[in-house]
Amino acid sequence: MLGKLTTKQCEYILQSNYIGRIGCYTNGKVLVLPVTYVFDGEFIYGRSLEGTKISMMRKNPHVCFQVDNIDGLSSWRSVVVNGKFEELKTEAAQQKARKLFLERLQPLTLGETVDPAREHANPPHTVVKKKKPIIYRIGIDEIAGRFEKQVTL
Template sequence: MIVSEMNTQECRMHLATSRVGHLACVTNGMPYVVPISFVYENSHIYSFSLIGRKVWAMRGHPQVCLEVDEIHSPRSWWSVIAFGRYEELSETGPRQNERDHAWSLLQQARPDWWEPGSETPYSEDKVAIPPHLFFRINIEKITGRRAFA
């Protein structure tokens, strides 16, 4: 098996074709990793979420990372990690155009783009719809590796 580093262009290509990744952030001094649906464009990762632990963690510590991978076998795989800064895209004000752009990108990428971000363990109750938001991660560094036999 040969393991090699991927260049930035290869890492970006994998981000551009991936739709689900693992977002890592810090909450109460502990790592917290969750799957998210996302779209990558121009050094930004765009996503959507209900407000909860993940959003509170990113608000408190905006440095995050997103991992995407594809494993064909133990000897054939690739993995990319994008490190960056969390930024909320509000419905009004100076970020509204960016929020609308995020919505458009996510809508084009897949028809059920709001899943899993719109579901919680309590979604069946439907008593009150929790607030949601769009966000992006401004990528500051990207790394990747791949293996093949």
């Protein structure tokens, strides 16, 4: 059976996951990448090192965000969000996002774009130009979800 998820079900799926995919478009190119995120009930927060994805979202802030719960080929739930990228530039906004990340992801092993306290681990004698993570949020314009559930008779 195929069906649509309610807004409340979509929000639950966003709240209960921490890896999603963000899609951005600029200059005739589409990019879809996995990201670690936190959903606070209003915004989707992300952190990323400056690069192609951030550059694209700065040029065109309209993005798509998608997350799944997959139990099997005929048992899944998927949520798609259309929204707007906003880079957090004030210390207060960044601090709020950092707190959300730490509270939600503390039990997990954290990588360099997620853990604000983690230093980049580099082999000895390696010169690496450190990049500061960009903290951003996605405001939700539209949210929709679909599901498939196998029906046994």
